[in-house]
Amino acid sequence: MSSPLLRAEGLSFGFEYELFNDVNLELFPKESIAILGVSGSGKSSLLHNLSTFLPPNGGKVTIDGQDIYNSDVTALRRSFVGIIFQFHYLFKSMSARENLNVTTLLSDTSVDERLLQTLQIQNVIDQHVTELSGGQQQRVSIARVLSKRPKLIFADEPTGNLDKATASLVMKTLIQYTHENDAGLFVVTHDEELAKMCNKIYRLEDKTITQLQ
Ligand SMILES: Nc1ncnc2c1ncn2[C@@H]1O[C@H](COP(=O)(O)OP(=O)(O)O)[C@@H](O)[C@H]1O
Ligand SMILES: [Mg+2]
Secondary structure, three states, X not given: OOOOOEEEEEEEEEOOOEEEEEEEEEEOOOOEEEXXXXXXXXXXXXXXXHOOOOOOOEEEXXXXXXXXXXXXXXXXXXXXXXXXXXXXXXXXXXXXXXXXXXXXHHHOOOOOHHHHHHOOOOOOOOOEHHHOXXXXXXXXXXXXXXXXXXXXXXXXXXXXXXXXXXXXXXXXXXXXXXXXXXXXXXXXXXOHHHHOOOOEEEEEEOOEEEEOO
């Protein structure tokens, strides 16, 4: 069996009070994990703990075998990890394609035209970002993250502001990407149906994660 892209061991975290403790999980290539849980349960905090941005209070996170809070993660952040947020941050003065080109230039990759078709944005890609709908902008921001060809994708409610059909299309695209690139997906969602498209589902509740699928 291949080694995990991501591993959490005995993770605990809280701001004023403890949000969770003893969180353990592993994510392997071609695998996807969905996290469900009520608002305020700590899903985003967990995602930030796992994605190099917020040190946990206890426990250990390894990405590609590297203990991320005891080593230099600059290279991991630049190329290995891709993060998709609910609210995208595109350069507003540029076209959608120019936004993708910024990423491909920095990461020495190229835009995957097939990906634009899958996300159904190929016809608007040369328009200004401000001319696109919110849903189209969200898909451009997802294409931008995937254009960097990350091995590990973190997505915090990536479909939160999309209609049902588009949300399903986005989730399918992310999962297909993991299969084609030996990548892993860790996704926070409110939607149990979307979660079911992933290999594993956990619920964050009562300060721990419980596997549902
Ligand atoms: N930077 C912060 N400082 C203090 N408390 C925070 C901060 N970020 C989030 N919280 C609190 O931590 C709890 C969990 O937040 P979060 O991880 O965003 O949950 P979720 O994503 O499940 O809604 C909430 O009560 C929130 O108000
Ligand atoms: Mg959140």
